[in-house]
Amino acid sequence: MNNTVVIPAPRPADAAEPPVKNTFFWPDVDLQQLRDSLRYEGTVTAQRLRLAVKTAISEVNAELYDWRAAQMASGFKLLADVPAESLDGESEKVTAYLAAVSALTAATIVERYRGYDASGTKKAGEIEASADEYWRDARFSISRIAGKPGCIVDLL
16 A cells, blocks of 8 residues: 655745736736646746746737737727626726636646646546647637637548
C-alpha cells in the first residue's frame, strides 16, 4: 500500500500577481480571480500563469480585431460600453470576454505543461480532450461577443 501525501505548492501572494493590463478597449484580467476559477492554487507559477494569460489575451483580441474596430467606429470606447444584457452587474460581453481568456489560458497551460495534472491520474488522452474542450469554450465565447452563431463543424 502506497500512502503518498501530496502537498500542493503555496499560492502566490496577491502582490506577486497584479492584474494583466489590457489594451484600451478590453478589460484587464485579474489573475487572482482567474486562478480561483481555474482552481490552480500554487500548481501553476505566477510567471507561467501571466505568460499564458498574455498569450490568451493576444489571441482573443486578434480574433475580435475587426469587431472591436466596428464598435469603436460606432462610438463605444470600451467593451463594457457596448450594449448587452447585464449579468450580476456586469456586461454579458465582458463576461464572455473573460471566459474566452480564461479558456484559452487553461488550454495553453494544459497543452504546454502536460505534466501539470496535480492528481497524477490523468492520461494523455484525457489531457488532450480537456485542451480541446477549453478551445471549444473559447470559440463559443468569442462568437457570443461578436454576435455570431457558435457552431463547430467536424469532417467525418
